[in-house]
Structure formats: C-alpha cells, structure tokens
Amino acid sequence: MTREQARTLIGERYSGAQVEGDTPLVVTLPxxxxxxxxxxxxTTLGCxxxxxxxxxDWKEQGLEVxxxxxxxxxxxxxxxKTRLGPGVSTCPSLxxxxxxxxxxxxxxxxxxxIHFEGHPDLRxxxxxxxxxxxxxxxxxAVDTPHPPYR
Amino acid sequence: MEIKPPIPQVPAPIWRNIKDLQExxxxxxxxxxxxxxxxxxxxxxxxxHSFPGGFVVTTVADSxxxxxxxxxxxxxxxGLACCAxxxxxxxxxxxxxxxxxxxxxxxxxxxxxxxxxxxxTIKMAPMLERIYDQMPDPKWAxxxxxxxxxxxxxxHGYHVVKGVDRVIPVDVYVPGCPPxxxxxxxxLLLLQDQIAHFKRTGKRAAPNPKVD
Amino acid sequence: xxxxxxxxxxxxxxxxxxxxxxxxxxxHPSAHGVFRAILTLEGETIAGVDAVIGYLHRCHEKLSETLxxxxxxxxxxxxxxxxxxxxxxxxxxxxxxxxxxxxxKRAQYxxxxxxxxxxxxxxxxxxxxxxxxMGGALGGGATVFLYCIREREMILDLFEMLVGARLxxxxxxxxGTRYDIPEGWERKxxxxxxFIDQRIGEYDALLEDNPFFFARAKGVGVxxxxxxxxxxxxxxxxRGSGIAFDLRRAAPYSSYEDFTFNVPxxxxxxxxxxxxxxMVEFRESIKIVRQVLDRLPPGPISSRPxxxxxxxxxxxxGEAYARVEGPRGEVGCYLVADGSAKPYRxxxxxxSFSNLSVLPHIIPGHKVADVVxxxxxxxxxxxxxxx
Numbered sequence: 001m002t003r004e005q006a007r008t009l010i011g012e013r014y015s016g017a018q019v020e021g022d023t024p025l026v027v028t029l030p031x032x033x034x035x036x037x038x039x040x041x042x043t044t045l046g047c048x049x050x051x052x053x054x055x056x057d058w059k060e061q062g063l064e065v066x067x068x069x070x071x072x073x074x075x076x077x078x079x080x081k082t083r084l085g086p087g088v089s090t091c092p093s094l095x096x097x098x099x100x101x102x103x104x105x106x107x108x109x110x111x112x113x114i115h116f117e118g119h120p121d122l123r124x125x126x127x128x129x130x131x132x133x134x135x136x137x138x139x140x141a142v143d144t145p146h147p148p149y150r
Numbered sequence: 151m152e153i154k155p156p157i158p159q160v161p162a163p164i165w166r167n168i169k170d171l172q173e174x175x176x177x178x179x180x181x182x183x184x185x186x187x188x189x190x191x192x193x194x195x196x197x198x199h200s201f202p203g204g205f206v207v208t209t210v211a212d213s214x215x216x217x218x219x220x221x222x223x224x225x226x227x228x229g230l231a232c233c234a235x236x237x238x239x240x241x242x243x244x245x246x247x248x249x250x251x252x253x254x255x256x257x258x259x260x261x262x263x264x265x266x267x268x269x270x271t272i273k274m275a276p277m278l279e280r281i282y283d284q285m286p287d288p289k290w291a292x293x294x295x296x297x298x299x300x301x302x303x304x305x306h307g308y309h310v311v312k313g314v315d316r317v318i319p320v321d322v323y324v325p326g327c328p329p330x331x332x333x334x335x336x337x338l339l340l341l342q343d344q345i346a347h348f349k350r351t352g353k354r355a356a357p358n359p360k361v362d
Numbered sequence: 363x364x365x366x367x368x369x370x371x372x373x374x375x376x377x378x379x380x381x382x383x384x385x386x387x388x389x390h391p392s393a394h395g396v397f398r399a400i401l402t403l404e405g406e407t408i409a410g411v412d413a414v415i416g417y418l419h420r421c422h423e424k425l426s427e428t429l430x431x432x433x434x435x436x437x438x439x440x441x442x443x444x445x446x447x448x449x450x451x452x453x454x455x456x457x458x459x460x461x462x463x464x465x466x467k468r469a470q471y472x473x474x475x476x477x478x479x480x481x482x483x484x485x486x487x488x489x490x491x492x493x494x495x496m497g498g499a500l501g502g503g504a505t506v507f508l509y510c511i512r513e514r515e516m517i518l519d520l521f522e523m524l525v526g527a528r529l530x531x532x533x534x535x536x537x538g539t540r541y542d543i544p545e546g547w548e549r550k551x552x553x554x555x556x557f558i559d560q561r562i563g564e565y566d567a568l569l570e571d572n573p574f575f576f577a578r579a580k581g582v583g584v585x586x587x588x589x590x591x592x593x594x595x596x597x598x599x600x601r602g603s604g605i606a607f608d609l610r611r612a613a614p615y616s617s618y619e620d621f622t623f624n625v626p627x628x629x630x631x632x633x634x635x636x637x638x639x640x641m642v643e644f645r646e647s648i649k650i651v652r653q654v655l656d657r658l659p660p661g662p663i664s665s666r667p668x669x670x671x672x673x674x675x676x677x678x679x680g681e682a683y684a685r686v687e688g689p690r691g692e693v694g695c696y697l698v699a700d701g702s703a704k705p706y707r708x709x710x711x712x713x714s715f716s717n718l719s720v721l722p723h724i725i726p727g728h729k730v731a732d733v734v735x736x737x738x739x740x741x742x743x744x745x746x747x748x749x
Binding site: 127128135140141142143144146 | 272273306307308309
C-alpha cells in the first residue's frame with residue numbers, strides 16, 4: 001500500500017472527502033462519514049495504529065475534530081478532520097473501531113465539551129467531576145479562578 | 151401580602167473577602183489550634199518553667215528534644231512533579247540525605263517532614279491536605295521549587311494552586327525551577343536550624359518571620 | 363469523590379465470591395507520581411481497574427496559546443520532565459515544519475547527541491525505580507536504584523556543563539540549538555558513555571541471574587500485538603509486543619538516517635520483554651552518541667539570528683504534526699499556527715498518556731502486587747500524562 005494507492009482508494013470510496021498533502025494524507029470528511037471512514041481506514045488502508053485525536057476551536061466557525069492514524073508497515077499516515085459546524089458539539093465516537101480513542105475522546109470532552117455519541121464511558125478525565133466549563137475553548141480565560149483554592 | 155420564601159444565606163468562601171495576598175498568607179500561616187502537645191503536658195512544662203530556677207530544666211529539656219528532633223527528620227516520599235525527580239536525586243547516591251539523619255519513608259504516619267515537590271493542582275490539593283493531616287505532630291513542610299512556592303511558570307493556569315502555602319503551613323521555601331539538590335540540602339539544613347531553636351518544651355515554634 | 367463513593371459499594375453473593383474496591387494512590391510510593399487506580403478485587407485477583415489521572419494537569423495546552431515560540435520550548439520540557447530534551451524537540455520540530463526553517467547540520471547532530479543521552483538517563487531512572495518498586499527480592503530494595511542514579515548523575519553533569527541546568531534545559535530553539543558544546547565536553551562525554559556501557563553489563567548480570575526477577579517479570583502484563591496497535595502505545599512497549607516500529611528508523615528526523623543502529627524487538631509482550639528492549643536501547647543509544655561525536659561537523663548552531671525579543675519568531679499560517687521517538691515512545695506535537703508569534707492551538711500527544719491507557723486492558727486477572735510491576739514497566743511520567 002503506497003500513498004498513491006491510498007489516495008485513489010479514498011477518492012473512489014469517499015467522493016465527498018477532500019484529500020490533501022502527502023505525509024500525512026489530510027482527509028477532510030463530513031461528520032456522518034467519520035465513523036465509516038475510520039472503519040474503512042482500519043480494514044482497507046491498514047491504518048491500525050491510533051495515534052491521537054483532538055479538536056480545534058475555530059471560534060465562530062465551530063469546532064473541528066482531528067484524529068491521526070498510521071499504517072506502521074507501509075508508512076502511510078492519515079489525518080482525519082471533520083468540521084462540526086457552529087454551535088454543534090456532537091460527534092460520532094471512534095471507540096468501536098479504535099480502543100485507543102477511549103481516553104483521547106474523554107480528554108476531548110473534558111477540554112472542549114464535545115459529546116461523542118457511542119462512547120461507552122464519557123466523563124471528565126483530567127479535571128475534577130465538579131469542574132465548570134471546558135478550558136480549551138477560546139471563550140475560557142486561562143486564569144479563570146476556581147474556588148476554594150483560587 | 152406577598153410571602154417570600156426564605157433564602158438560605160450561604161457564607162461566602164473566606165478567600166473572597168481577602169483582597170491582599172499578604173493578608174491571605176498571614177491567615178494561612180497561623181497554626182491550627184490542636185497543633186501542639188496535650189494541655190496536660192503544656193501546663194506541666196509551663197509550671198516547671200515559671201518555678202524559680204525551673205527554666206534550667208526546661209532549657210535543658212528543650213535542647214535535648216530539639217537535638218533529637220532535628221537529627222531524625224523523616225521526610226515522607228511524596229513526589230508531585232518535576233521537582234520530585236530532583237528530590238529523588240537528593241535522597242539517592244551522590245547527595246545522600248541520610249547523612250543528615252533523614253530517612254525517606256513511604257508512610258505519612260511515621261514521618262515528620264513533607265517536601266512538597268512540584269505543582270499543586272486543584273485536584274491534588276485536598277489529597278495533599280489530607281496527607282499533611284495524617285502526619286503526627288510535630289511536623290514540618292518544605293515547599294520545593296517555584297511551583298510550590300507561588301505557582302511558578304504555571305501560575306496563570308486555571309488548574310494550578312498559586313502556592314502550597316494556601317493549603318498547608320510551610321516552614322522553608324526553596325527557590326528554583328527545579329532547585330538543584332544542593333539548594334534542597336540547604337533548605338533542609340535551614341529547617342534543622344529552625345527546629346533547633348524551638349522555644350519552651352514541647353511547644354511548636356512559630357515560623358520565622360519573613361525577611362524581605 | 364462522590365461518584366466513587368457511590369460505585370464503591372461491596373456486593374455480596376452467597377456463592378462465596380466477594381468484590382472489594384481498593385484505592386491505590388494518588389500518593390503511592392510506587393506510583394511514579396500522582397496516579398490513582400481504583401481496583402476491584404476478588405480475593406487478591408483484580409477484576410477491574412478504573413484509572414484516575416489529572417492530578418498534575420498544569421494547563422500546558424492552554425498556556426502554550428499565551429506563550430511565544432521563543433518562550434514555550436523551556437516550558438515544553440516540563441511535560442516529560444524525565445526526558446526534557448525530547449519534549450522540547452517535538453515542539454521545535456513542529457514549528458520548523460510549518461515555517462519551513464532549515465536547521466544547520468551541526469545543530470541537527472547536537473540535537474541527536476542530547477536526545478540520545480537523555481534516553482540513557484531516562485532509562486536509567488526507569489530501571490532504578492522499577493527495580494525498587496519490585497522490592498527487596500532484587501538485592502536489597504534500593505540497590506539497583508542507587509547504582510542507576512549514580513550513572514544518571516554523570517549524564518546530568520554533562521548537561522549541566524552544557525546548559526547550566528540539571529533537569530529542565532531549554533536547549534532546543536526554533537532554528538537550531540541555544541548553546542554549542544563547551545571546551546572539553548566531548549572528551550568527558552566519551553568517558554561517561556564508556557563508563558555507562560561497562561556498567562550496563564553489570565545490571566544485566568545482577569538482574570538476569572536472579573530467579574525472583576524472572577518470577578516478577580516474566581509472563582506478567584502481556585500486551586498482545588493487536589491491542590498494542592489498537593490502543594496506540596508506542597516506544598519500548600510497542601517493540602516489546604513484536605512490532606518493529608521506531609520513528610528514528612521509519613521516519614527519520616534531524617539526520618538520524620546518517621547513523622547505524624539496531625531496533626530491538628521482542629515478541630513476548632510481557633514486562634520482561636519490555637525490560638530486554640530497554641536494555642538493548644541503552645547500548646544502541648550509546649552507539650549513536652559515539653557515531654555523532656566522531657562525525658560532528660563544524661559550522662553554525664542556529665539558522666536564525668540570536669534572540670532579542672520574545673516575539674521575534676513568527677511562523678506563517680499552517681499546521682503540522684511533528685513526532686520524535688522519546689524514551690517512552692512517540693512524543694508528538696500537533697501545532698496550528700495563525701501567523702502571529704504565538705500558536706493558535708497546540709496538542710501534546712504524550713507517549714505516557716497512550717501507554718497508560720493500556721492499563722485497564724491488561725491489569726485485570728493479575729494479583730495486586732503485579733500492578734506495581736506492570737506500572738513500572740509501562741514507565742509513565744505524569745507530567746506528560748496530565749500535561
């Protein structure tokens with residue numbers, strides 16, 4: 001599996017996806033194809049290694065979810081991206097495909113408040129259960145006080 | 151007539167009323183009431199001290215107890231962050247803190263000293279307080295590194311307590327990010343010096359007044 | 363706290379089984395930091411584990427949005443504080459990828475030396491603490507720890523000669539390195555690595571002649587090949603599970619392609635396999651350092667002028683994911699730049715975070731004492747887990 005083969009395979013199967021770059025292949029998808037593309041990448045492209053998943057807050061344009069997966073044997077890396085749109089904070093979870101997405105998506109929920117549908121155990125991971133707000137959103141000030149310790 | 155439901159008056163957390171940082175620190179430097187020996191022991195030593203010539207007895211007893219205390223300060227092995235690695239280096243082969251009579255001990259119940267080594271976060275602060283409470287009196291705390299002193303480079307973070315002295319009383323502050331083992335050893339020697347100057351048998355000395 | 367109290371009820375059933383919830387941490391002598399594991403026990407066998415992390419969450423990702431490209435590398439070293447050099451490396455590489463900044467050959471070689479020395483220092487600390495955790499059976503508790511710290515101090519002396527700091531350096535800079543090696547450093551470095559090379563054989567002999575060590579490490583905490591890829595663990599854990607993947611070989615950065623070294627692979631996937639992988643990595647790192655010292659080219663150490671203000675480095679709009687092979691695996695930095703002097707968004711892919719997330723999959727079925735051995739062999743650094 002070379003990068004060119006991967007690119008044509010993605011182009012044949014997912015016509016709605018934009019493919020850019022070379023290392024890694026950056027694939028921008030609509031939200032409803034997020035989970036099915038991950039399944040396709042794992043079985044067809046051989047990207048079995050789950051590197052990380054996270055999100056970016058683009059203020060008015062809404063949140064963007066990013067995940068990166070690798071094929072360790074052939075050196076094909078895919079960065080998956082999807083825009084959730086303004087005001088939307090739900091996204092399909094990748095846990096049914098990759099077990100490594102479990103903690104990564106919990107962290108993403110903790111920091112951005114994105115609800116991953118289909119996640120078996122979605123709760124805060126880094127901050128305490130009583131924390132208010134989602135710190136990595138651009139609307140959250142870095143020095144927001146938290147009583148009683150300030 | 152309109153009847154208003156009673157609104158429960160919840161007292162505001164104490165930190166809200168405090169504007170000045172100095173005032174806050176002063177409040178937290180005050181020792182808790184039970185942070186000393188039993189009242190029987192207190193009154194006994196007080197009586198001996200006020201008896202004519204009795205001060206010789208209390209002074210000798212003081213110096214003996216202080217010598218014993220300062221020669222066997224056992225720190226609890228409590229590592230938080232980066233400074234914990236330097237603390238481990240201080241406990242280990244080259245710097246060898248055991249020559250000061252300090253044995254790193256893995257239980258707070260048998261320890262006298264807590265070296266707060268690293269950033270105290272809001273999630274960790276209640277645990278830290280509990281471990282400090284589990285230590286028997288008399289006990290001391292050394293704040294190691296910028297993060298424990300004041301928050302350091304992470305002071306502006308939302309999840310960082312801006313200095314461990316907002317949680318527990320601190321005796322010695324060691325600056326540095328992270329402090330090299332030499333600095334920590336200096337801090338521990340200062341602590342021993344402080345222990346050696348306890349006043350009156352059995353009483354816990356107030357921390358040294360801060361000199362700026 | 364309340365949530366835990368609700369779930370920690372003891373369930374009785376009269377067939378003789380009883381489940382007990384036990385809390386391990388966050389202050390535990392063998393936890394290598396602040397980690398809390400809520401274990402569900404049946405007798406002494408673990409039926410389930412809930413890992414609670416976040417006790418050292420220091421807002422790295424949020425703070426990096428307020429710090430410039432010149433300021434952040436020295437804060438980046440506080441993520442993985444046992445291997446500070448490699449975490450700086452990832453951030454600097456990501457910034458250079460976006461800005462398409464060339465790095466002089468000498469700076470690239472210096473970066474390789476420091477990263478490899480740091481790997482030796484980090485593995486020494488891992489070996490010492492792991493053997494101390496596994497207890498007195500390994501020759502009197504702290505024996506191996508004291509030996510390992512002795513060697514580690516020698517490497518820290520080298521770093522202190524170079525940077526002036528012992529643990530957190532700020533050595534890497536966008537465009538190159540901050541300092542050049544001083545007079546006499548090369549000779550001292552050669553002496554040190556020769557000494558360490560000779561000592562590693564002693565540890566091998568000390569540990570691998572010890573039947574207790576085998577009993578604690580062999581067959582404990584097996585990570586299958588499939589689980590390893592699925593969870594995304596990296597570094598010695600991945601190689602211990604039979605996957606020959608090393609970023610220095612698979613996607614060379616900073617002139618790693620110039621040097622010859624072996625990538626150790628074990629297929630068993632247990633604690634002992636991970637131990638073997640790391641023991642070979644010691645020697646391979648030392649081999650790389652020797653090669654770099656032999657071929658160190660003259661020239662400038664940075665392609666950028668010296669720093670006069672903190673906002674001097676500006677990176678054009680773009681995004682990049684740079685990854686380096688740290689002592690614990692793939693340390694990645696996903697950086698989104700918006701053309702100003704500060705990043706728009708930065709995400710750390712901490713190797714320890716992914717490595718630790720394998721624990722709930724492998725711990726059930728083991729005894730309580732094995733948790734300590736497994737935790738030690740995973741080698742988490744909590745600055746990187748919680749960031």
